[in-house]
Amino acid sequence: MEQSAAVMWTCLLGATFALAASLTSSNTDPRPPRLIDCVFMNRANVTCRWEPGDPPATRYTLQVQRIPGIRRLNISSKLPLTTFSCTTSGSSCTAALSGSSVSFTFCVSVTAHSASQSEHATSERRCQSGRLEVELPAVALSAVKQVKGHPRCLNVTWSGGLVDFPVSLPEIRAGNLTSQIQFTEGGQFDVQVRDVAVRDRSFLVCVFRPDTSYSVRLRHRFMGATSPWSQWSNEVWGGTAEDAPSAAPAFWREVKHADESGWRPSSLLWQPLRRSVANGRVLFYNVTCETSSSHALRDHGSCTDLDHSVTSCSLLLPAGRCSCSLTASTSGGASPEAHVWLLGASEAEPPSPSLLSVTPLDDSRLDVRWAAPAGWSPGGYVVEWRSVTEKNSNVLRWRRLNSSCTTVVISEGVRPLERFAVSVRALYGEKGAGQNRTVYVYTRQGAPSAGPSVEVKQISGSTVKLTWTPVPVELLHGFIRNYTLHFTSETQPARSVCVPAHTLSYSLKNLSPGVYDIFMQANTEAGAGAAGPVTNVHIGSADLSVVVWVVLPLILASLGLVMVACLAQTKMVKEKLFQDVPDPSLSSLAHWTPKPALEGSAWPAAAGKLELRYSEVVLLGESELLDSDLSYQSVRHLHTFSLNRYAQLPASANQTPQSSTESEKLTESLTKARSSSDAAVYSDVLLSPTLQSQQEPPPPPPLPLSVSVDGVEPQLEGDRALNVSPHSESPLSQSSDSSSVSICSVSPPRQASFESVYNPAPSLQPRPDHLCGTMLLLPFPRPVFVDMTYCAAGYDPYVSPAV
Template identity: 25%
Template sequence: MISMWLSVIVMLVAFVNGARNEDDVEPCAKVQTDSSVVPLGSPVRATCVIRKTCPLVVGQAFHIEWRLGEHLFPGNLSANESSIVSEVFIPSFNHTRSFLACCVRASTVQVVGGVEIRAGYPPEAPQNISCQTNLTTPNTLTCSWDPGQQETHLLTKYSLHTEIWDTNENFTYKLPAGVHRYIIPRTGFGLFSDMKIYVKAVNELGETTSEPIILEPVSAAKFDPPILKIQAVPRRYGCLQLSWSLSQQQAWMRDFRLNLEVRLKTADSRYWSEQPILVNRVKQAKSVDQCRLRPGTQYLAQIRVRYQQSPWSEWSRRQSGVTLETAPTGRLDSWTKVSGDHPHKQLNIQLFWKPSKQFRANGQNVSYIVSGKKLPGANGKMCSTKGNYCTFQLPEKAKKVYLRAVNAAGKSRPTEVRIYRPKDRAVVSGVSVIPQDDRSLLVQWKSLVSSTLTGFVVEWRPLLKTDLSLTQFEITDRNKTSLGITGSFEPYKPYGISVYPRFKDGIGLPQTVNAYLRQKAPSMVPKIQIKKSWQSHVELTWDEIPLDQRNGNIQSYKVFYCDKQGTINVVGAEPGERRVVLKGLDTESVYEAFMMVSTSGGSSNGSTIHFKIEPFDAVAVVTFSTVSGVGMSLLLIIVVMTCFSNQKRLKQRFWPAVPDPANSSIKRWTSESTQDSHLDWDNEEPNPMYLSHLSFLEFPVKLSKEDDDAWLSNAEDTSDLGESICGSPFLPGYTGSNCDSVPYATVIFSGPCDSPTSKDPHAYLRSESTQPLLETEESFTPKCYQNMATDEQCFFGPCHDCVPEKGTDPRILWDDFPFLRALALNDSQID
């Protein structure tokens, strides 16, 4: 558009410069047209008259052409005595505004004349005139209209005209261009006088007038929202009384009859009544009763008013009212969950209920009573609550209970609730949940054919809340395999949905799934932990994601890991598993790994960990330690068994066989034990346990020398003492181990230990005493004995300290130790 106007200006300048004669008085050419404003698309004719004396055409060869914007049009050329005439015909002028120029082409092109042509449409008649009266101060009448759908492309002016019939006054109100609304002041109308109103539109192509309307200004008044009060109608159940009034500025119209509209809804409903209730021609001093409402129910109400056909006012502020209460009516839908307490022969009952379609609470403060008797009374009452569930116990033989609703006006008829035992029957499978919209879910399932199946119970509850009152249920018949459930479901929150089969004699096993209205990526990803590694494998584990952080059903866990070369590998785990095993790892590479957790609503990635496989890993250490431990255990077992097989030698080596004279028997002493004892020469003290030889012989009084030699020559004999005593052939009638007496030997010395060695051999006497050793009746105790020919030994000191008392027989000293008299000392063994 700017470039077009620039070209027009250039042409006009050229026209001025070239169209002047020398006297600069008369232009070279004139352009004429029938009208400078034409209907858009109509034909246009123009004529260009050029003086013959114009310098542009004198003495030159030329021709005339027409330009419309960028387009050229040929023209018809004719001449007379004083001028040259050229005419052009444009069949359709499609520009809303353009410059038509007449040009002379000689050596150059010069514009010698032109005219601006504008095109558009005549105005349409204004339509949909509407006026509204404002009754607040100041009173005004506002009228508006629709100028029409078609753009005129020309400047169109509107004017509002009013004629008041009662006073014959006419008013005209002119409006600025483009304005289609006007506010008439209070002096221009009467509230109760009819008036004629119309609008006129004018532009360069014509004018038009709208259809007039006849209006009483008060009937066009839009009232302010009325003021409403509600209360129950006394002694009339199901009725509310609505008292209303206009605003303070409009209260002067209290004597006028107005039309009233009322809309109602219960307090727990989301929607108003579909069709408002119309009350015609009522005064504000008169209240309006609304009946056929539910007893004991809280209602919300709004009203709006108008005068005859005036616009409705805005709805009033909503007010609430409660109808009079009556006793509850109808039955309750119930759902019972039973579990057994066998040790106490009781049934644990969870009873849920909700109003059926026929139930009416008919009151505000409604409570519920569960009892074991049909007739009301306190004796059989199980529980009383204002909620929608109850838990209690019943005897195992209980068949049914009774549920009642109670308000201030009375009790409902009892609803019989049968107690169905749980049955170990599973007929429901394939439960799935599909979101429908922002408030509902579609539950679908499959069931096996069963003749005893009577229906299904669909139960749902939020899993992040433990309040049982949030449990909801729906009961369906046996032919259904899907159900749409509606409630205040929250997105990204889990809900447990269970489908129970109902049989004639009980409730079967349910199938439960977790469902979400909408899902998104989990809010957290668990940290990967290395549980163990062996050879080229690594086992990774992680903790379970908390339920409130999942935001959906976990579909998969994927572990991504790569080595230093950047090779990426992926290992997946099922939703129920929380471990993966990475195989084929290189012991010299450092690996990076992270986990991705996915739901149907998105995925989240966890933090990255780094790990490396050691050549000698923990598993190998454990294996080596286990093998070593097993080997050491076997070696220890072998050593222990060897020790037990040589128990006697070890016992004699580490624990010498010290005889206890008070508790031992001579039978337990063997010749082998005496031979194994040796004198410790490093010890200054003599070894009192040294025995050169021990044997038992039966001598009547005294042994002969030959017999004594024979005894000494048989010093290496190691026969058992028990056999020597109890089983000795020298003891007639002795039967060995079954002896009643404990035999032992007595060593007899012929003189005191410090006397010269006697040539007579010692005498050995055998005794078969039944008394314990050391409990003898002999009255003397030997002090010492002669171990060698040149050295005397004592039991507890040197021999020179053992001096026998004067007048004491040395033999009598040994009688104090009768067991020692059985000891035979061999001098050759000491050497």
């Protein structure tokens, strides 16, 4: 026990002395600094870093000795060495190499100096080639070009820069360089760095996307990881070549109902490819459609020659099942095909998605969510939305999604105060698209900008039935919650009625008599909208209604009778003023034959029992003709008859001379007579009283008389005055039955002309042996016949009168 205790105490004492010795030695021998690394710049300088020793020194001295090439293998040679040094108080220092190349071997050490100036410690000396820790100078990029046939590659060309590059071309080809490129896509800010293998002054880098421009930089380092990276080169831009699109365009369709011939008007829709998959500029699209039996359709409608700006086309598709495909082409080739399948017009569509909800996020965004149909596994979905208008002519917007997506936020074309129809369809591959499920929504509602137009459908007593047309959806700006019907009159206060939104008619009952102004307002959750047009309605009393229904038919009947009477009066007036010429054959003179006037009679004695008192010519105007029994109607030319030769009557002692006054009176009456289209002329020859009182006058000597009848045209002078100059010696006509004789015209040897209005006399057949003259018939519709049977003078047209 004692021995063991002694051994233990001996060990403890030994350990204590050893610890004390170590502590004493540490305090007396400081720990030298340790080199971390050095960076050599070719023909420039060298920078080294170290860890401080223990205790910390007040200053450090860096010594870099260049070993000549002939002594690389024998460092202990006594030849002089070139030393480069620098002093610092920090943990790094840079010593100039004075133009020395880094191809030499350099020995580096660091000495720490304490404050006592007598104590110093030197780090372990390290000798190696300067290229092992050389920082290569930044290279210069000269070009970055696309590579034909390689749309994802760029050809980068570089040079060694302005200073000597310490790595030779054979060393580069041997793979003694480690290189990196830094590139940024045009329009982007993300910087990417990739390792590249550089074996020459020009090399390919195939880490890019087709048809994309990039800015490129390059840097190198010598050998392994002990050499630092050089600075980045200058920036050079370059772009890759185009390639065929890497994905098919999003493809959809809009099909309408079949027409009479069974063809379905259809629109094919697609969306431009994203730049990330287009791989170039799309030059054109190609659409092909075929039936289920793989027969291509010949009629492509507008789906031909589709350039890059077109995103839809129209054509007629058959009623049966068919499909259409679409490709987009660039200079690098065509994209994969996109397909849509259409079921036959009589086929049932697969089910629609369930649990569809549309929630406004703000004024321009809608959150759409749905769930897959139960028991079905759709291959994708199509979300459709469009602004709802009266004619539904707005552009259909849509988005095609994969099967894992059941929610989407839509914002394209979404605006506040507009109603949108949002629907979702499920896609079932070649089975076509399923039924759509639709929700109508507003991002934000407002008050309607117009009100309904009210019309009166029926008025029955004090009840008015009203109808109205809905406000166009473009003017609603929200969902209609109800209508407010306002009505007021002069005698009643303004009142209103709330009408449900789904009704389009309403009846106002028990209205008091008066005139009412009626209008409506549409109400949304944002409030009441603008008032609609005002309609006026008149409500009368019950007694007034009875009076109207009773009196109105009487008034109408009276008006009818008045019109009938006016029409009858018009007919009567026409008969009075424009009556037809009476038929002479129905008169009492139709069968009367007068006696010969001069048969067996003789002229009066030479004493002269016959006396011509005067010849009277009377002109009748239009008014007088209407009142006379002759009833003149038409305007015709009346012929004149001239007695060119006549017998001289023997003078009589008992004959009373004719006064000049009567002759002047006749002349004056003829001169003042108006010659117009409304006048008729006739003359009366009156016998003297002595001739009238004579019972049986002695027969006169034979008196041959030649009579000629000449028709002359009217001559108008001044105010259509008729000038007739009667001759003092007028031919006489005598009748045994009457003392006055009517003749057609009295004219002197000179012809007289005038115009007359007359009513043709009854057509009597003249006796040729009793005519006073010859009648010239003119081509009138109703010819004039003049009866000259009352001329009392006998004559022989071929015998001259006795002297």
